[in-house]
Amino acid sequence: MAKGAREIIKMESTAGTGYFVTTMKNKKNSTGKLERNMFDPVARKHVLFKEVKLR
DSSP states (O other): OOSSSEEEEEEEETTSSOOEEEEEEETTTOOSOOEEEEEETTTTEEEEEEEEOOO
């Protein structure tokens, strides 16, 4: 993994479909868990995605 303030995170849908996306965040500027409304193609609607532990 590269040096720096950015890290890869996994955002999982709260609709219970198991759909997730990976993205990056700046851990110095955003210290808390990320939450964002995004489209879940399995549920076919916009739902809340929350940051979960990347394994």
